[in-house]
Amino acid sequence: MIKKIIVKFGMNWVFLFLVLFLYLLTLIFNQTLFIKSLIYAKGVLIEVIPVLIMVFAFTFLANLWLTNKKANKLLSSKTGPLQYFTAVFLGILSSGPIYMWYPLLSELKEKGLNNSLITIFLYNRAVKIPLMPMIVYYFGLPFLLITTFFMITFSLINGYFVAKFTNN
C-alpha cells in the first residue's frame, strides 16, 4: 500500500504530504505552535528564495553548456588537486542553506560529478566567511583559525572516505 502510494506520487510529494500532515495535527492540537512555525517558515522562505533562484539559474546554465558529452569529458577525468581546490573554494563561497544546493548537485551528479567532490563542496559550506567576525568575537581568533584549518582538512578526508564507502 505504502509502496503503491510512493510509486504513484513519488517520494518527494509523499515527503511533503507527511510534513503537511504534521502541520495539520499541530493545527488541531496546538494552534500557537502551528502559527509560530508558519511565521518562522515564512521568514525562512523569504530568506531562501533569492538563493533558490540563483541555484536554478546555475542549473539552467549547467544544462545549457554542460552537455552529456562535455560533462563526461570534464567530470569523468581523474580527480586531481585542481578539482579538489575548486570544490573547497566553491563550497566556502556558496551561500544559503545547504539543502538549496542539492538540486544542482543532483543534476551534476547525473552528469558524472563524483561523490568525493560533492562531499568536499558540502563540508566546506560550513566555513562561512561573512560569519568569521562573529566567531572571533564569541570564541576568539585562535578558535576560528584552528577550526577553519581542520574543517578544510577534514573535508578532503571525508571526501576520500565517502567516495570509498559509496563505491564512487
Next chain:
Amino acid sequence: MKKYKLALKNTFNNIKNTLPILFGIVLLISFIITIIPSSFYSNFFTGNSVVDSFLGALLGSVAAGNPVNSYVIGVELLKQGVGLVAVTAFVISWVTVGVVQFPAEALLLGKRFALVRNIFSFISAIVISILTVLIIQFL
C-alpha cells in the same frame, strides 16, 4: 534554439522534482526550531568532556537553522559551564551534519551517499572539537 529549449525543459523538470522536497524541509526545520526552546540545550550535558563532545555533536546534528543561532547558543552553554569541547562539537555538527535535511539529501543525492556523508561528518565534528581544544590549551 533547440539547445535552450532542452536546457529549459531539464531545468523545469529539476524544479518540479525538488520544490516539494525543499518546501517540506523548510516547513520541517521551522517546526523543529519552534518546538525546541534554547533552554533545552543546557540540560543535555554531563560534565565529562569525552561524553559531552559526543552529546554536543549529537545535539548539533539534530538542530537546524542559521549557524548564527549555534554561536549564540554555544556562548550561552559556555557561560553555563559546559566545556569548550562540547560547544565546538555542537557548533561544527550544526553546519556539517543534517538529520533534519537527511530526507532531502537522500532523495536528491542518494540514500547511501547521505548516510555515509553524515556519519563521517558526525565523527569529524567530534575529532575536530577534541583537536581544537587540545591545541588551544597548548597555546
